[in-house]
Amino acid sequence: MSENLKVLLATEGTYPFHEGGVSTWCHTLVNEMKSVDYIVYSVMMNPFVTPKYKLPANTELLMMPLWGTEEPSEHLKKPFSEVYLQKQQTTDSVVEEQFIPLFTQLISEFIRPTKRSDQFGDVLLKLHLYFQENEYKVSFKSEITWEAYKQIILDAVLKPSNKLSHPDIYGLIQSLGWIYRFLNIVNTPVPKVQVTHSAAAAFCGIPCVLAKLKDNTPFLLTEHGVYMREQYLSLSKRNYSTFLNTFLTRFIQSIVSLNYYFADQISPVCEYNTRWERRFGVSPKKIQVIYNGVDQQIFKESVYEKGSNNTVVMVARIDPIKDILSFIKAAHLVKKQIHDAQFVVYGSVSVPDYFQECLDLVKGNRMEDYFKFGGHIGHVSAAYHSGDVIALSSISEAFPYSVVEAMMSGKAVIATDVGGVKEALGDAGILVHPRDVDGLANGMIKLLVNPALREAFGQEARQRALNYFTLNKMVNQHLKAYIKLASRAHEYKPQKRRVSTAAVQKLYVEKAYALASNRLYQEAIKQYKSALVIDPNSLLVPIILTGMAEAHNKLGQYDQVFLEMDKAQAFMTIKEDKIQHIS
Numbered sequence: 059m060s061e062n063l064k065v066l067l068a069t070e071g072t073y074p075f076h077e078g079g080v081s082t083w084c085h086t087l088v089n090e091m092k093s094v095d096y097i098v099y100s101v102m103m104n105p106f107v108t109p110k111y112k113l114p115a116n117t118e119l120l121m122m123p124l125w126g127t128e129e130p131s132e133h134l135k136k137p138f139s140e141v142y143l144q145k146q147q148t149t150d151s152v153v154e155e156q157f158i159p160l161f162t163q164l165i166s167e168f169i170r171p172t173k174r175s176d177q178f179g180d181v182l183l184k185l186h187l188y189f190q191e192n193e194y195k196v197s198f199k200s201e202i203t204w205e206a207y208k209q210i211i212l213d214a215v216l217k218p219s220n221k222l223s224h225p226d227i228y229g230l231i232q233s234l235g236w237i238y239r240f241l242n243i244v245n246t247p248v249p250k251v252q253v254t255h256s257a258a259a260a261f262c263g264i265p266c267v268l269a270k271l272k273d274n275t276p277f278l279l280t281e282h283g284v285y286m287r288e289q290y291l292s293l294s295k296r297n298y299s300t301f302l303n304t305f306l307t308r309f310i311q312s313i314v315s316l317n318y319y320f321a322d323q324i325s326p327v328c329e330y331n332t333r334w335e336r337r338f339g340v341s342p343k344k345i346q347v348i349y350n351g352v353d354q355q356i357f358k359e360s361v362y363e364k365g366s367n368n369t370v371v372m373v374a375r376i377d378p379i380k381d382i383l384s385f386i387k388a389a390h391l392v393k394k395q396i397h398d399a400q401f402v403v404y405g406s407v408s409v410p411d412y413f414q415e416c417l418d419l420v421k422g423n424r425m426e427d428y429f430k431f432g433g434h435i436g437h438v439s440a441a442y443h444s445g446d447v448i449a450l451s452s453i454s455e456a457f458p459y460s461v462v463e464a465m466m467s468g469k470a471v472i473a474t475d476v477g478g479v480k481e482a483l484g485d486a487g488i489l490v491h492p493r494d495v496d497g498l499a500n501g502m503i504k505l506l507v508n509p510a511l512r513e514a515f516g517q518e519a520r521q522r523a524l525n526y527f528t529l530n531k532m533v534n535q536h537l538k539a540y541i542k543l544a545s546r547a548h549e550y551k552p553q554k555r556r557v558s559t560a561a562v563q564k565l566y567v568e569k570a571y572a573l574a575s576n577r578l579y580q581e582a583i584k585q586y587k588s589a590l591v592i593d594p595n596s597l598l599v600p601i602i603l604t605g606m607a608e609a610h611n612k613l614g615q616y617d618q619v620f621l622e623m624d625k626a627q628a629f630m631t632i633k634e635d636k637i638q639h640i641s
Contacts, residue, residue, distance in 0.1 A: 175319035276543035328478025351532030371445030
């Protein structure tokens with residue numbers, strides 16, 4: 059058996075199935091952290107994708123597809139007999155009595171304007187335990203669940219404090235569909251490890267939260283981009299109804315807040331990201347920035363040569379967020395002054411429609427001879443060495459690898475001042491405002507016509523990268539974090555909180571009220587009975603017995619109604635006699 063530290067690394071829409079900065083970071087950790095055995099828990103869009111990265115022998119892969127499956131248990135590889143038995147035992151009564159109370163709490167948390175992450179985590183754990191015995195699809199697709207969902211949403215709409223617009227039937231179906239797909243993560247077993255590590259404050263953080271609640275497993279959260287901000291930008295481009303926009307925003311807020319609340323250490327890849335974390339109320343004590351690092355042996359310093367070809371290179375996926383269109387427009391302006399200038403974009407196509415828009419702009423400006431798309435390149439260091447200047451025109455970034463890799467390669471960099479780019483580049487390059495085509499063009503011209511300036515920027519950038527952004531430094535900081543968190547978990551002994559009998563009894567009564575208000579009378583009676591067991595002599599007993607009588611009345615159990623009312627009357631008589639005797 060391996061003596062290595064065991065870590066669950068949770069990813070979403072990235073490693074090992076897609077390329078990009080986050081995947082580069084993940085691949086570095088699993089390959090360079092020799093004393094760690096990783097389990098990669100990959101939340102993916104669908105199961106029909108091929109891994110882009112080969113995992114090392116000591117790394118296990120768990121796949122959690124959100125879409126593309128008919129049965130939510132397909133990825134679990136359960137035997138048919140087990141799934142069949144779960145379906146059979148998940149009866150309407152089980153759904154009504156066990157699932158709906160938890161479902162009600164879940165939806166209530168999603169639609170709340172303010173978040174209660176401790177309660178949200180509690181209900182996720184209870185759902186996780188429920189789905190170990192009961193079937194996910196039957197529970198969510200039940201007519202009982204649909205009726206309960208409609209009622210919860212419509213009741214919430216009537217409360218002005220919720221600020222929730224009235225949904226149409228499509229909005230109800232779509233929103234419940236999102237929950238059904240994304241919450242399948244709760245239906246998935248979480249392996250026991252010593253530390254969990256999420257690559258984003260996103261849905262991939264849910265297994266980390268479950269591990270913390272079940273086994274007190276410490277949770278490290280890394281933030282490359284700011285998940286909440288990225289979702290805001292994405293929502294602004296969709297034509298959802300007001301209800302769906304609000305619902306999805308609050309849904310994601312619940313998930314982000316959950317990650318922040320339960321993470322033991324939050325390590326954004328730059329100081330820039332900490333502004334959002336503080337806005338969500340994260341304690342500064344939890345935050346420890348760990349910068350991305352690159353291998354100085356791979357990204358070696360370029361040899362400066364006179365008689366340059368005046369080539370500007372960009373390494374970026376073809377995506378609107380990279381604003382390739384502005385780069386094309388700036389290149390067109392540069393060409394008017396530097397006639398031998400060439401421009402190349404290396405990177406895979408992320409958004410085909412946007413790529414076509416870029417191609418159309420190149421063709422429309424007759425730039426085909428000097429503006430090329432080089433596609434994905436296996437040896438990315440070669441891409442940096444092929445350019446005299448490295449450019450980045452993004453409208454949003456976290457802490458981009460392309461800038462740090464270019465710096466380590468000793469190249470002059472011009473980039474837009476977004477996210478952590480300024481943190482990375484410092485004074486060792488040129489920064490311009492996003493979407494400033496003229497500023498980008500003028501900066502490229504300045505570097506292309508002045509080889510000495512390019513060389514000076516390149517040397518300064520290389521030294522800055524060696525000081526702050528080496529691969530060894532990044533790996534060592536993560537290893538120290540793992541060891542520190544694992545050690546704390548080993549030393550930590552949870553203390554039982556003393557809760558008064560009255561408080562526990564009151565909690566049962568409140569649960570009973572909530573269940574009865576949702577017409578779950580049988581389950582409410584169970585909660586009332588539990589409250590009586592806690593303290594059969596408390597002053598709440600008449601209230602409890604009356605509540606039970608009302609629930610029995612709703613169920614048409616009239617003999618029980620009279621019995622509970624008689625008990626309440628008898629209790630009151632006994633109390634009055636005791637008071638008179640004392641007097």
